Amino acid sequence: MTERVDLLLAVADDELILGWRNSEWTGIAPFLEEDVAFSSIAQNEIGHARALYELVARELGTDADAVAFDREPHEYRSAPLVELRRLEWARTIARHWLYETADAIRLESLKASDDTELAGIAAKIDREEVYHRIHAEMWIDRLLASPEGRPRLEEALDELWPYALGVLDGELRPELVDRVGAKLDRTLPDVEPVPRGRHEAELAELLEEMTSVRRSAPAGARW
Amino acid sequence: MTVAIYEVFRRERAGAAMQHAGSVAAPDERFAEIYAREQYGRRGESDALWLVRRDAVHEIADFVDEFDLKYRRVDGYSIKERLKEARERAGTAAPADR
Helix, strand or coil: CCHHHHHHHHHHHHHHHHHHHHHCCCCCCCCHHHHHHHHHHHHHHHHHHHHHHHHHHHHHCCCHHHHHHCCCHHHCCCCHHHHCCCCCHHHHHHHHHHHHHHHHHHHHHHHCCCCHHHHHHHHHHHHHHHHHHHHHHHHHHHHHCCCCHHHHHHHHHHHHHHHHHCCCCHHHHHHHHHHHHHHHCCCCCCCCCCCECECCHHHHHHHHHHCHHHHHCCCCCCC | CCCEEEEEEEECCCCCCCEEEEEEEECCHHHHHHHHHHHHCCCCCCCEEEEEEHHHCCCCCCCCCCCCCHHHCCCCCCHHHHHHHHHHHHCCCCCCCC
């Protein structure tokens, strides 16, 4: 596997798995408007994953669905942060914001890449991510301003912080430390990142569910 | 969480009129904007949206007509027929773009 494929898969797998996790809120988000918005964000993430899988598929001589669905759990390149199943709103918002903040830093670096195709797709993705960041930020501001919300959010952020660091390569991590610290107005604990390449037990379960329809029709299905 | 209702108006394309699309409930304008975007703009169906807090809308809902002033209404008055007659009298054709 080339370094390029590896990089594309890391971003694509993050977007696919997080898109799936966020879609678990469809129908049960705290209120109707949020349900629609969060589901829409989830669909966008999956759309980004598809665009990236298409680039991978072209290099590997296969198709995007095969790349997305036909791998073994250990072959996924997603970061543990997106794999966690945290069906609780404070943790969901904490993860959403940590991921979007890290993803923004990663997209900035991809947009500056010498690989013009990759830089172009990163710019395209970033134009949609702007709204995901606005959504995440407004929730964070709201929760930080609330006496009930703040402690719950802070607890969730502390729990997820080592995972958030693991989304980025080492050289991009200091920027994440700065941005998250500035928003929270505090110094984050100096912890060991939970790195990409390790997987959470919940990933296998997620993949089992996500690929069940595809596996039920091995010859392929037409919709 | 206290929420306000924001009425959403949607324009399909530049130059068209804004039309009432529905409403969103949101705790503040930032939430309202994102929710309106997602509910009324994510499928490319809108070129612009207006958000108006419902309590900023001045409603008028009382229309009295104590003396039954029918003659001020135009029901039953066919402009089309009148125009046709006028054109026949003047001997001109209807404009081509009608």
